[in-house]
Amino acid sequence: MSEPINSSAERSIQHPTLYRRPRPMALDLDRGLSLQPHTDFRFARATNSVALGAVELASAMHHYPIVFTTTGRPAALAVLGLEPDLNFFVDDNGRWQPDAYIPAYIRRYPFILSERSDSTELTLCIDEECDRLRQSGDYPLFTDGQPTQLTRDALNFCREFHEQTQITATFVAALLESGLLVENEARLNLEPGRDITLGEARFIDEAKFNALPDTVLLEWRLRGWLPLVYSHLFSMTKWRALARLAAIS
Numbered sequence: 127m128s129e130p131i132n133s134s135a136e137r138s139i140q141h142p143t144l145y146r147r148p149r150p151m152a153l154d155l156d157r158g159l160s161l162q163p164h165t166d167f168r169f170a171r172a173t174n175s176v177a178l179g180a181v182e183l184a185s186a187m188h189h190y191p192i193v194f195t196t197t198g199r200p201a202a203l204a205v206l207g208l209e210p211d212l213n214f215f216v217d218d219n220g221r222w223q224p225d226a227y228i229p230a231y232i233r234r235y236p237f238i239l240s241e242r243s244d245s246t247e248l249t250l251c252i253d254e255e256c257d258r259l260r261q262s263g264d265y266p267l268f269t270d271g272q273p274t275q276l277t278r279d280a281l282n283f284c285r286e287f288h289e290q291t292q293i294t295a296t297f298v299a300a301l302l303e304s305g306l307l308v309e310n311e312a313r314l315n316l317e318p319g320r321d322i323t324l325g326e327a328r329f330i331d332e333a334k335f336n337a338l339p340d341t342v343l344l345e346w347r348l349r350g351w352l353p354l355v356y357s358h359l360f361s362m363t364k365w366r367a368l369a370r371l372a373a374i375s
Contacts, residue, residue, distance in 0.1 A: 180294045
């Protein structure tokens with residue numbers, strides 16, 4: 127999964143954003159563990175962007191600028207902050223900004239699917255350092271040696287998110303192949319002496335998009351990609367709101 131924009135963190139082991147010690151779920155390790163409901167989002171306080179599944183762009187565009195990255199797997203990213211390690215949408219008490227859409231990448235935590243380069247098999251993993259994990263029976267991961275509904279729902283959610291990010295990756299690859307992604311640096315002037323540069327963000331060149339041949343536009347319409355383009359373009363109006371949040375952070 128793509129790293130946060132402008133992140134300079136060096137890790138001896140490269141884990142996906144937010145995850146500290148993900149490992150495959152196993153009955154012998156997870157027997158007796160339960161997972162408390164989401165009430166505190168401080169675990170996401172130190173990331174400024176997360177990947178979006180294709181179906182999410184229509185919701186995310188109302189709250190976040192959406193940009194693209196081609197570093198690693200091509201992805202669409204919801205920009206959550208303008209500093210490398212700060213999410214403007216989570217306050218000091220762990221509350222997500224009221225009424226703002228919470229990306230699926232955040233909601234699936236601490237679960238994630240692991241992939242092997244030599245196989246199409248996906249394994250459900252859990253971040254064992256998640257502070258919502260408890261030795262109690264309130265919200266168990268396993269009961270009577272079988273996954274509970276909570277675990278089965280997590281697996282289905284992760285599968286759906288994985289499928290949606292695969293669609294996004296194909297879409298972003300098509301943008302790149304068509305020469306629509308602009309590799310400029312976005313610089314925002316927040317206040318005198320405080321500028322933010324988003325060096326890894328890529329944007330759709332609207333003029334080039336409008337100049338695409340009708341045959342290409344028809345193909346993209348049939349593939350469901352045109353709403354993704356317009357969601358990105360609409361989301362560009364959210365930079366000013368993000369700058370306002372930066373001014374008070």
